Amino acid sequence: MMNYLFAAFMLIGVVAGGITGTMDAVLQNIFDFAQSGVDIALGLIGTMAFFCGLMKLMEESGLCDKLGKAIYPVMRLLFPDVPADHPANSIMALYFAANILGIGNAATPFGLKTMQELQTLNKTKNIATNAQCMLMAISTTSITLLPSTVISIRASIQADGAAEIVVPVIIATTISTVTGVGFSLLFQRTKRWKLENVIEREIAAGTLEVNEDYIGDDPIVLPEGYKLKTDFGSKEE
Amino acid sequence: MSVQDVFNAISTWAIPVVIFIVVGYALAKRVPIYSVFTTGAKDGFSTAVMIIPYLVAMLCAIGMLRASGAMDAFCNLIDPITSLIGCPGEVLPFAVMRSFSGGGAEGMMTELVTTYGTQSQIGRIASVAMGSTETTFYILAVYFGSVGVTNSRHSVAAGLLGDLASLIASCVIVNLLWGYGF
Structure with missing residues (x-):
């Protein structure tokens, strides 16, 4: 799906740019966005390094195992393929906690590390597992309880009532996450997207x-x- | 102290407290903290570099789409359908952008809130929709990129349906809560 969408974005971009006469903007955006992609990634290095160091400390000290065991009964519900003693359990718990609290800077390193831990349970190099898809279903639909960026934007325009959207956001983000997770559970059983079938097709x-x-x-x-x-x-490496 | 203040305090304290516990526990277990920490920190660099090709590919494609005007045409196409859930046409370009570009959506939300007011129907729907979901394509590119996964199976579909649910929920909740009707 990503394959076709990726191609479609660029093809539609060129065709629509030609029709609407915005080809100069299309061209300019290629250079701008290429630059911002690198900026975002390199900007991650610092916090990534710090939190990877912290997570290594958790693993080596045995704190990871302890937290993992405590959180496993909950994790098992959404991630049945992840064993109880796997480090993904505890890192994922921290990732969700950071997300819920809206600490985006810390959430990203925890999330990336979770993804890497889940990759050790992936038989293939290039096909997402059910657990990885579930992690993404939760991440892409957001589980942040306090939308601090939105509130600060609103407050900068008008202080009065800037935070009135908090409860609606909590309800809406719960609905979006339940929807994403629900469809994920449904889709992973379909003929088209079942892991075994995808592996067979790729072989x-x-x-x-x-x-x-x-x-x-x-x-x-x-x-x-x-x-x-x-x-x-x-x-070759 | 409001609920929000409590929440902000928790957000500020959570990470430092976690750091204190992790470092304290490791110290008690006699782990060579400095060397273990720096060994782990090396992974941060490779992860960041690993995601560059995926992020550049995805952002450039989205950048081309964004500049081409195709999204506006798409909005005109779906406007009759989304108006059924009480979604004002002015919100649509923002709502479509929400799945593709976080920065783009944030800019459009700011513009909507500035133009129509924070306590208008349009301003409220845009604010709720902004806060209740994430930028699907960006998240997928970064996270799957970090492990080199290129076949994301149903993740795009699930993520986009989540975005759609967020938009519908935002419209319905705002319209009900502030009595705008449909």
């Missing part, structure tokens, strides 16, 4: 890559003579 198409860092006990057995079509020779 047939020769686009599946096996994850060497998979720590589970059920790795993918590739058919005899499998050849990766998307190996462009850039994988």
Whole structure:
């Protein structure tokens, strides 16, 4: 789906830009957004480094295991594929906590680390697992209880009643998250998006890559003579 | 002290308290804190660099779409449908932008609130819709990019349906709560 959408954005951009006579803006945005992509990513390095250091400390001291065990009964409901003793449980708990409190700067490193921990349970390198999709369903629909950015924008325009939207936001974000999670649970069972089916299709198409860092006990057995079509020779390290 | 003040205090204190607990616990367990911390910190650099290609690809494509005027055409197309849920046409360009670009949506929300007022129907719907969901395409590019996953399966569909639910909920709640009717 991402494949087609990505292509569609650019193709539609060029065609619509031509029709509406905004091609100069289309061109300018390519350079502007390429720059901002790098700026955003590099801007993450500092906080990423700090919180990765903190999370390493949690793992090494055994705090991760303790927190993970405590939170596991809750996590199991949404992430049944994640074992009780896996570090993803505790990091994910911190990620959700930071999100709920609206501490975006800390939430991103926790979230990225969660994604990386979940990747150790991924048999493939390139296909999202159910747990990863569930994490994204929750993340993309937001679980922030206090929309501080929106409130400060409103307050800068008119102080009176700036925070009146808090309760509506809490209700609306709950509805959006329940919807996202609900559809995610539904979609992961459909013929089109079921993990086993997607893996099968990618093996047939020769686009599946096996994850060497998979720590589970059920790795993918590739058919005899499998050849990766998307190996462009850039994988040597 | 209002609820909001309490909430702000929790937000400010949460991370420092977590840091205190983590460092204190590690110290008690005799973990070599400085070396372990800096070893972990190295991962931060590689993660940030890892997401660059995914983020640049996604943002550039969205940037092209944004500048092309295609989104306005799309808004005109769906306006008759969204007006059924009491969504004013003025909010639509912002609502569509919400899924694609956080910065773009924030700018449009600010403009709507400035033009129509913080306590107008349009200003309120835009504010609630802004706060109740995240930028789906940005989040997916960053998080899946950080592990190199390119087949996101149903994540886009689930995320966009979540965005749609957020918009519908925002319109319905604001219209009911402040009695704008449909």
